[in-house]
Amino acid sequence: MTSPDRVRADARRNRERVLAAARAVFAERGLDAPMAAVARRAGVGVATLYRHFPTRDALVREAFARQRETCSRALAEALAAADPWDGLRHLVETVCALHREERGFPAAFLAAFPGAAPEHARLGRRAERDLALLVRRARESGALRPDFHPSDLVMALVAHCGMVAALPDDAAASRRLVAYLLQSFRADRANAPLPPPSALSLGALLSTARGPGGLSPSSSRRPGTRG
Amino acid sequence: MTSPDRVRADARRNRERVLAAARAVFAERGLDAPMAAVARRAGVGVATLYRHFPTRDALVREAFARQRETCSRALAEALAAADPWDGLRHLVETVCALHREERGFPAAFLAAFPGAAPEHARLGRRAERDLALLVRRARESGALRPDFHPSDLVMALVAHCGMVAALPDDAAASRRLVAYLLQSFRADRANAPLPPPSALSLGALLSTARGPGGLSPSSSRRPGTRG
DNA sequence: CCGTAAACGGACGATCGCGTCCGCTTCCAG
DNA sequence: CTGGAAGCGGACGCGATCGTCCGTTTACGG
Incomplete structure (x- = not known):
């Protein structure tokens, strides 16, 4: 063997x-x-x-092993940070920067989700425990809102990831979303200035008539669907 | 003819x-x-x-014509609302509820994006103008934060949509994300209680070893990619 | 009731991606 | 230097989806 x-x-x-x-x-x-x-x-x-x-x-x-490694390290660093809020922010910003910078990674990140829990949960369990601890500390430090739940972090990451997957070129939107989310997680509302807005437009989202080439090129499917 | x-x-x-x-x-x-x-x-x-x-x-x-029609109507209603902030909230909640309830629509919504701007921009232009107006009014009413930009609304919708596309069954996460985003858009911070958190777990996201069946079943691709 | 044009349906050829199989090449230990 | 095993590559058979073509059926106005 x-x-x-x-x-x-x-x-x-x-x-x-x-x-x-x-x-x-x-x-x-x-x-x-x-x-x-x-x-x-x-x-x-x-x-x-x-x-x-x-x-x-x-x-x-x-x-994308290196990227996952980076995420995992970011969690460890977050936990080791002197200020738990700084740690949390570091975690979110690191993961989101990865989404933004490493083309193809967001899709892998999202695709990893639905089948995630079942087996192998070794490292997953540990990550969960670490995250719970980080969140608890940050709440107790008074920086994180008391009704924050660990799943909110995951929710935020998936949402950001989904946005980046849809708009891979809009770094401005990515940064702005991260800033909004982090602000909304604070207990106090230190309204730090946001990064500049993106150039996104409502475009044809609400439009009834659509030009050619709208959705055809790689018609996209929900990433999380059991066959 | x-x-x-x-x-x-x-x-x-x-x-x-x-x-x-x-x-x-x-x-x-x-x-x-x-x-x-x-x-x-x-x-x-x-x-x-x-x-x-x-x-x-x-x-x-x-x-998905009816769904787009609903979005479009929601914008009109938002504009017609007595309080512009209520209008904005109505718009976000209507569109996000649609994402959440109409399976398949999120993918269509996202897919519509990359090819959106080019032509046909008729209705798109109007929607944009309406949105800008709504945002301006809501800012001036004092409810919406002054640094809010119309593209932030689109950013939020795309992010929410991306999350729902990735986690089609997690209505709790959807509602919670909407609540967070709306709160973060307020000028004041009326910390209304959030809807209950989802059961999302970090799962294997940060895990190095992955069991079988992880990403294979419908391997997902970025919705917005020109061929 | 009947004739015609419109609508229907499924078979079909073409294309594409998958994953294996097998003969050839390259590395490296002795 | 040399032999054998590990590694390599591309051709091939399979299955799925696409979009069209054409013989048949059906609606409906006169």
């Missing part, structure tokens, strides 16, 4: 090339871009891709 | 059947469910479906 441990150098190299290609392709074409596109971009045969990552899930998971 | 005007009764009936089926199927299987599935559900041949709605976009647009 003990695997060779010694991996051929070219294999390791190819693995990295595939991961980089996957990030690029997922960022450009969405999480369900053809596997072949990833392989081509990596300069590698499909078989090699499938050998390293038997399923799309495995590939996505590995491709 | 003048079309017959007189449409056969069965044609009209089939059209309605297809629209109802489309809403059902889109709700269950996402916006890019097979056209054939819609046809089957409607008890109709594919050809009939394609005759009435030449493209998927056309079908989606028509299927």
Whole structure:
């Protein structure tokens, strides 16, 4: 059962090339871009891709491992911060910055959700416990509103993530939403100035007639749906 | 160029059947469910479906026409309200309730976005103008914070919509997010009690190991991406 | 009741993505 | 240097969806 441990150098190299290609392709074409596109971009045969990552899930998971690592670290840092509110803010801002900056990650983040709870909950449980502790401390410090619930943090992250997924180019909107949310979580209302608003317009959202090319290009589906 | 005007009764009936089926199927299987599935559900041949709605976009647009109509009406009502803040709240709550209650609509709402601005901007322009007016009035009434920008409303709607798309069953999270956002938009901070929190957990979001079936079932893509 | 035009439906060819299979190449230990 | 095992790559068979084409059915005005 003990695997060779010694991996051929070219294999390791190819693995990295595939991961980089996957990030690029997922960022450009969405999480369900053809596997072949990833392989081509990596300069590698499909078989090699499938050998390293038997399923799309495995590939996505590995491709964004660093990002998840960053999230996880941000939680630890938040917990270690001298002021729990600062910790909370740090957590939110770190995760949201990741959503904003790492193209394709929001989709992976959202996609991770529905199937999240079932098994493996090892690290998940721990994260939950840490979050609960952080929230309790921040509430007790008086900075966080007393009716704040840990799930509100998740709610905020998912909402932000969903917005970024829909509007991947609007960093202004992302920053502004984060600022609004953080302000609404404070117990007092230190109305710190908000970052500048985005250029979003109501556009055709309420319009009845729609031009061509409206929704067709990658018609989008709800990320969280059991097959 | 003048079309017959007189449409056969069965044609009209089939059209309605297809629209109802489309809403059902889109709700269950996402916006890019097979056209054939819609046809089957409607008890109709594919050809009939394609005759009435030449493209998927056309079908989606028509299927959710009533919902868009409701949004549009909500804006008008908001503008007509005696108190502009009440109007704004009504608008947000109406649209978000729609997101929450009409399965499939959030995806359509989001999908409508990226291609929104280009042409047809007729109704869009008007909506924008109305919104700007509403916002100005609400600011001047003192209820809405002075640094609120009309795009913030769109930002909030897209964020809420994104969250609902990711967590279609969590009405509690939806209501709570709306409450947080509305509170954060107030100039004063009338800390009205929030609706109860959701049962969301951090789950495996930060977890490194992921069990099987994590993201695979309908792997989700960013709704707004030009092909 | 009847004829016609409109509407219907399902079969069909084309396209696309998946994941495997197998012959060839490359690494590296001895 | 050399042999063998690990790794590689692309062709291939499969299944799903698309959108059209055409023979058949149905509504309805006269």
